[in-house]
Amino acid sequence: xxxxxxxxxxxxxxxxxxxxxxxxxxxxxxxxxxxxxAKGERIVIAGPSGSGKSTLIRCINFLExxxxxxxxxxxxxxxxxHKTIEEVRREVGMVFQGFNLFPHLTILENCTxxxxxxxxxxxxxxxxxxxxxxxxxxxxxxxxxxxxxxxxGQQQRVAIARSLCMNPDVMLFDEPTSALDPxxxxxxxxxxxxxxxxxxxxxxxxxEMGFAKEVADRVIFxxxxxxxxQNKPVEFxxxxxxxxTKLFLKQIL
Amino acid sequence: MLTHLTDNLDxxxxxxxxTVSLTVLSFIIAFVVAIPMGVARSHTGTxxxxxxxxxxxxxxxxxxxxxxxxxxxxxxxxxxxxxAVGLWWFxxxxxxxxxxxxxxxxxxxxxxxxxxxxMAIPHSLEEAGASISLSRMKIYRFVHIPIAIARxxxxxxxxxxxxxxxxxxxxxxxxxxxxxxxRYLFSExxxxxxxxxxxxxxxxxxxxxxxxxxxLEARNTWLALR
Numbered sequence: 193x194x195x196x197x198x199x200x201x202x203x204x205x206x207x208x209x210x211x212x213x214x215x216x217x218x219x220x221x222x223x224x225x226x227x228x229x230a231k232g233e234r235i236v237i238a239g240p241s242g243s244g245k246s247t248l249i250r251c252i253n254f255l256e257x258x259x260x261x262x263x264x265x266x267x268x269x270x271x272x273x274h275k276t277i278e279e280v281r282r283e284v285g286m287v288f289q290g291f292n293l294f295p296h297l298t299i300l301e302n303c304t305x306x307x308x309x310x311x312x313x314x315x316x317x318x319x320x321x322x323x324x325x326x327x328x329x330x331x332x333x334x335x336x337x338x339x340x341x342x343x344x345g346q347q348q349r350v351a352i353a354r355s356l357c358m359n360p361d362v363m364l365f366d367e368p369t370s371a372l373d374p375x376x377x378x379x380x381x382x383x384x385x386x387x388x389x390x391x392x393x394x395x396x397x398x399x400e401m402g403f404a405k406e407v408a409d410r411v412i413f414x415x416x417x418x419x420x421x422q423n424k425p426v427e428f429x430x431x432x433x434x435x436x437t438k439l440f441l442k443q444i445l
Numbered sequence: 446m447l448t449h450l451t452d453n454l455d456x457x458x459x460x461x462x463x464t465v466s467l468t469v470l471s472f473i474i475a476f477v478v479a480i481p482m483g484v485a486r487s488h489t490g491t492x493x494x495x496x497x498x499x500x501x502x503x504x505x506x507x508x509x510x511x512x513x514x515x516x517x518x519x520x521x522x523x524x525x526x527x528x529a530v531g532l533w534w535f536x537x538x539x540x541x542x543x544x545x546x547x548x549x550x551x552x553x554x555x556x557x558x559x560x561x562x563x564m565a566i567p568h569s570l571e572e573a574g575a576s577i578s579l580s581r582m583k584i585y586r587f588v589h590i591p592i593a594i595a596r597x598x599x600x601x602x603x604x605x606x607x608x609x610x611x612x613x614x615x616x617x618x619x620x621x622x623x624x625x626x627x628r629y630l631f632s633e634x635x636x637x638x639x640x641x642x643x644x645x646x647x648x649x650x651x652x653x654x655x656x657x658x659x660x661l662e663a664r665n666t667w668l669a670l671r
Contacts (some may be wrong), residue, residue, distance in 0.1 A: 193554030253573050274580065281564055281578040292573035296592050296667050309587055340670025 200370045204282075205230045206393045207252055212261030214247060214417075221247050222258065223417040224330030229362065232272075232391045236404040236425075239414035240440060245397045249364045250394070253277075253284040263397040265359055266426030270326040282310070287423070291347040291424070292315070292338035299326065299350050300335040303357045308335065310358070325353040329383050349383055363387065405429060413437050453630060460626030461646055463540065468609045468620060468650070471544055476601070483559020484554065484585070497556065504553035510614050512550060513649050517542040517618040543615030543622075547565035551608050558600045595665040602658035606651055613647075624646065631650035 205228050212225040222246045229235060237245045248293035250256040252263060254270055256279045263270040266283045270276065293302050303322035307313040313321075326332045339347055348368055355363060363382065369377045381403050388394060388407040398404070402426050403410050411428040413421045413436075421434045429445075432438045450457060487623045504512070519528070520536050527533040535541045566589055572582035616625035627643035630636075662668075 253576060255575060278578050278580060281576060284576075286576040288569065288573065288576075290569055292569045294570060294573065294592075295670075296595060296665070305587060306579065309583050338667040338670055340667055364522065400570055420567045 205229065206231050206233075206266055207395070208262075208264045209248075209252070210262050212251065212258055212263065214244075214246075214251065214258040214260075216258065221417050225261070225419060227419070227426045229395065229410070231361075231392060232393055234388045234392075234394045234407050234409050235396070236408040236410075237395065237397045237413060237414060238399065238401070238440070239420075243414040244417040245414050246366050249366060249395050249397055250287075252362075252364060253286055255282050255286075258433045275287065276393070278310075282358060283361045285358055285360035285361065287348065287351050287355055287365045287368045290369050290414055291339070291344070291351045291371070293347055293351060293354070295339050298338055299331070299342070300337050302350060303354045306358050307352070313359075322353070322357050325356045326350070326355070328386070329353045329407070330379075343376060344372045345379045347375075348372065348380045352387075362395065364392040365394065365398065367397050367399070368400065370399060383437065399444065413440065415440075449630060449636065451470070453626075455627050455643065456630065457623075457646070459621055460643075462624040463620060463625075464609070464612055465616065465650060466546060466620040467540070467544055467620070468605070468612045471547035471551055471612075472605055472608055473631035474548045475555050478552050479559050480590070482556040484563055484589075486556055486665070487563045488562045501553040501556060504550055509550050509611050510617070511547065513543060513546040513614055513618055514611075518547045535641075538613065539618040541621040542618060543612070543620050547612055547615070549607060550611070551604065554607075555601070558597050558604065559593065561600075562597045563589055565596060566592055583607050595668055598658065598662045598665070602655065602662075603655055605654055605658075609654070610647065610649055 206384070207229040209227040212222055212227075213220070214222040222318070225248060227248075237248065239245050247256055251258050252265065254272075257272070257303065259314070265280045268276065268280050268283070269282055292307065293299075297305060300305070300319060300322055303325065304315065304318040307318040307321065323332055323335065326407055327336055329352055331346055331349050333354070334346060334350075339350070352363075352368075369380050370429060372380065377400070381400060384394070384403065385407055396403070396408075408425045410422055412419055412433075413423050413428070413434070416425060416435050421432065421437045423433075428437075429441065434443055455501045485491070486501075488494050497589050506623060516536075520542075524533055524536070527536055535545075570588050570592070571584055574588050579587070612622060613624040616622055616628055619625070621629075623643050623646045627639045630639045
């Protein structure tokens with residue numbers, strides 16, 4: 193099944209990465225990465241652990257510094273100037289493996305903190321927006337609870353709503369279901385599928401190959417800091433080109 | 446024993462007020478100063494962190510009584526210079542010297558409490574704050590500080606009670622706090638039971654302080670959730 197791609201202006205790049213290189217000390221973790229993400233495109237990044245997939249998407253909102261290369265998000269070129277970084281982060285939502293909700297704030301406050309303190313939106317407006325997105329992730333009744341009172345799946349859905357409240361143009365998912373109990377994976381994936389249907393530009397680092405098959409426009413396979421192979425999901429899964437990809441697919445499928 | 450209290454109610458009241466104001470004022474001033482100091486101290490390896498550690502080492506490593514003497518008698522030696530810069534009114538008074546000594550002392554302990562609480566906050570929350578475009582300052586103000594304060598509550602309550610009892614040391618520099626008044630009444634009456642009255646004064650303050658701390662801790666219901 194393929195969802196119609198919502199793209200008013202085909203060819204418009206939301207994220208373009210060129211010549212990206214990153215080292216952790218002596219370890220060369222990202223090697224000459226070039227990646228263009230069009231508006232509305234859904235990309236799944238797969239690969240063995242330590243291949244640099246998380247590091248790659250964390251560079252896009254500058255949670256990781258990099259030594260070489262250029263990243264442009266919605267026309268803004270990333271620099272290490274903190275104003276520019278904050279600007280880029282407004283365009284980019286992120287969902288973490290460990291949810292990372294603020295434990296001292298209620299679900300609603302988690303969602304309104306960014307808009308109120310970052311955008312200087314008034315509390316009422318921010319709460320309205322937050323409730324809208326909490327309804328979207330099917331969790332409005334928990335708005336006044338604390339993260340510690342919610343299950344992992346519920347927390348991750350709140351984390352998605354929190355990101356959406358910032359009205360991002362692209363969403364990054366860093367293994368969003370890896371820390372969840374198996375029976376909670378689906379409730380989070382369903383929300384991600386909904387988002388994809390609505391045309392959100394998404395980059396997902398995930399091991400959920402079912403998700404990749406269902407919604408991805410492109411699957412990127414990384415190994416040892418390099419993009420080894422990228423293709424449409426059908427071709428990627430049925431006709432992998434690279435030996436390393438074949439080995440990986442054999443192990444996970 | 447009761448007659449000591451009823452006959453000298455004005456003396457005890459003054460002592461009670463002085464002890465409470467000394468403790469509460471020094472605790473609050475120290476808390477305000479300790480927050481930036483503790484935060485700066487948590488960035489280990491920086492020069493400022495080392496300087497703050499030096500301060501903490503000296504304060505924690507010397508008796509409060511010595512610090513009180515150094516401020517009251519030591520600084521007092523320079524009274525002509527202090528007069529010249531217009532600070533003599535401050536260092537002339539035992540009360541102010543005691544307040545300063547208690548504040549400087551409590552800063553050191555509270556800064557360490559702040560540091561511990563700040564360092565216990567997982568880095569992942571900083572990343573979450575960054576990912577919703579909050580600046581470093583805002584992440585500190587809306588994420589680190591509230592979480593840290595909630596976690597610090599028990600340790601701060603402890604520090605307050607310790608500070609309260611330590612405040613009795615200022616009686617040796619002629620401050621009319623609870624113990625100072627008790628010592629005065631003892632010298633008048635030579636009746637040891639005045640010290641029971643003094644002890645009860647401290648117990649009452651601790652009772653109130655603990656009730657306040659319980660109230661404040663109860664506001665952070667989220668802490669018990671994990």
